[in-house]
Amino acid sequence: MFKKTHVLLTLVLLVIFSLAGNVLPGQHQAAAKEKHNKTLVMGTSADYAPYEYIDTAKGNKIIGFDVDVARHIADKLGYNLVIKDMDFNGLVPALDAKRVDFVMAGMTPNAERKKKVDFSNTYYKAKQLIVTNDPKIKKIEDLKGKAIGVQLGSIQEKEAKKIADKVDNVTIEKRNKVPDLVQEIMSKRFNAAVIEDGVAIEYLNKNPDLSSFVIPGSASAGSAVAFQKGSDLTEKFNKEIAAMKKNGELDQYAKKWFEPKTEKKAEKKSIVDFSTIMPSIPYILKGILTTLKFVVVSILLGFVLGTILALFKISKVNVLRWGADAYTSIFRGTPLILQLLIIYNATPQLTGYKIEPFLAGVLTFGLNSAAYVSEIIRAGINGVDKGQREASMALGVSYGSMMRQIILPQALKNILPALMNEFITLTKESAIIAVIGTTDIMRRAQIVGADTYRYFEPLITAGIIYYLMVMALTVLGRMLERRMSRGD
Structure with missing residues (x-):
């Protein structure tokens, strides 16, 4: 026996x-058609709508502003694009370990990151918002004694620290993903969160309880593409980004993904409603x-x-x-x-x-x-x-x-x-x-x-x-x- x-x-x-x-389903996503003989691997964190996210009701595909821009540049350079999804705080280590060729994830080229990776010129600039479901929070001073959330390893951490320096008794909490921040706000564990305006649009459109205001003087250094140190892709991407800015293609993609929805905000739903995730059940299965x-x-x-x-x-x-x-x-x-x-x-x-x-x-x-x-x-x-x-x-x-x-x-x-x-x-x-x-x-x-x-x-x-x-x-x-x- x-x-x-x-x-x-x-x-x-x-x-x-x-x-x-x-290849395991969903572990990475390749271009639908093999148009070129060469491949570039892009690392991202597909939880940052509308920069990059998965529309689970329609399948396994990662979509968003960064994806459109990356696919456009890769095609111009003669590459097929493969996308690898991972946590945001694991993107730079993945680039350093040469698991990916470049990173696009709404990433800001701050001094700390520049020590480890090279960056392209910025392709999009945004502002930082305070997102909250507390109607009493309308300005920075109202955050006194409150807890605010930020994404771990993001530029928003520094914005939160600036607020804590100006306002007394501000507690800063960190989470791996932006959706986690919103969930913590809705669960009333956080009073607010620092979220980039382009990303916050999606949450504000779909959550009628949420409101926001711009953090004064918070103009972002902008989003850029991250590369391995000394990569020859940096200059190639810079040329394509400049061309897209000149011919208006970047503006077209930004308009597609960042303009607020014109439809009415969604009505409040019941506390438990499985109908909202029914189209996504096959994705989970x-x-x-x-x-x-x-x-x-x-x-x-x-x-x-x-x-x-x-x-x-x-x-x-x-x-x-x-x-x-x-x-x-x-x-x-x-x-x-x-x-x-x-x-x-x-x-x-x-x-x-x-x-x-x-x-x-x-x-x-x-x-x-x-x-x-x-x-x-x-x-x-x-x-x-x-x-x-x-x-x-x-x-x-x-x-x-x-x-x-x-x-x-x-x-x-x-x-x-x-x-x-x-x-x-x-x-x-x-x-x-x-x-x-x-x-x-x-x-x-x-x-x-x-x-x-x-x-x-x-x-x-x-x-x-x-x-x-x-x-x-x-x-x-x-x-x-x-x-x-x-x-x-």
């Missing part, structure tokens, strides 16, 4: 890895495939490596035993999200290898799971009656054959419930990979929230999907337990 299971797991692993070798690929590969990697570690832990060779114990101590003693960020961000820095989000996630969860699985399997092996080993040795059965054919099958039968519990935990924790831009179920639910400005409904939908997956895994575990108890 153990041999059959081993063969089946090996076949499944090969199939999953072959699938994982393909597409994340199931990504999550399943990730979970299956991580489980198999964790099981195989965990078995090896368990054998090391019961070995009579001190070095192997100490090494396995140290491994378990490290991975069990540090946060999972820390391990993920170290593998994803540090690998390019240390090795020069541009590790992809999917591979980084699989390695992190597989290595982490192995630490827990090794303890489960070790306990299972030690739980097998010693008489089994003594009888095997008396019959002259080699140590390897004894483990494969006698000890491990019995141990697996005893520890199956504990293993299934570990795999269920891994399935739920897989949502963490959303932080590195992998478009799994959780990431897609967050994107829908950013697109519709409602978070309860998409997050509950994601929760239902995860619950059904866990229930399916629970049923599978019980079926395996019954089968193994019959000795099949």
Whole structure:
């Protein structure tokens, strides 16, 4: 039975890895038609409408002002455009690690960023607004004793600090994404947020409770394209930006994306209204495939490596035993999200290898799971009656054959419930990979929230999907337990 299971797991692993070798849905977006022979990869944070965002009701496509400008310039330079979506504060590190060729995300070329990357000339200038749902906040002085939000790593942080220097008792809160800021305002955790005017338009049009005013003297340094230090693309982009300004093409794109909507503001909706996200449900469901690929590969990697570690832990060779114990101590003693960020961000820095989000996630969860699985399997092996080993040795059965054919099958039968519990935990924790831009179920639910400005409904939908997956895994575990108890 153990041999059959081993063969089946090996076949499944090969199939999953072959699938994982393909581009995952939504992980990056290429030009619809391969018009040119060369490709440019653009990094962005697709939660910054109307600069760049995903219209989840219509599919997986990233659209917006920056996308139109980037596609126009890439085409003029003879390149196809590929877009990679990630958190805003991860864009400069991605550029530095050469995961992307350039970044367009409404980014302002401040002095700190210029130390790490090169910038083009500005292609759009904007002003900074105070956005709030408190009718009593109408000027900067009204922010006294209030909490204001800003996007982490953005130019708005400096504007908020200027306000805090002028007004007493102002608390500055930071979030990864602009939609998070708006959600915090609507939840009354923040009193206001500093948001660029071009971005704020979308929120003001769709949220009747929100109002805004311009921060005096807040004229932005403008948005520019970021490049790797010394990139020859900088001058090429500058020439195209100058040409677009001269012939009015930049103005046309700005008019398309930044002019306020003329229609009436939306009426207030009920507190819970799933009809608002119904067109985006298929978009969330597409994340199931990504999550399943990730979970299956991580489980198999964790099981195989965990078995090896368990054998090391019961070995009579001190070095192997100490090494396995140290491994378990490290991975069990540090946060999972820390391990993920170290593998994803540090690998390019240390090795020069541009590790992809999917591979980084699989390695992190597989290595982490192995630490827990090794303890489960070790306990299972030690739980097998010693008489089994003594009888095997008396019959002259080699140590390897004894483990494969006698000890491990019995141990697996005893520890199956504990293993299934570990795999269920891994399935739920897989949502963490959303932080590195992998478009799994959780990431897609967050994107829908950013697109519709409602978070309860998409997050509950994601929760239902995860619950059904866990229930399916629970049923599978019980079926395996019954089968193994019959000795099949």
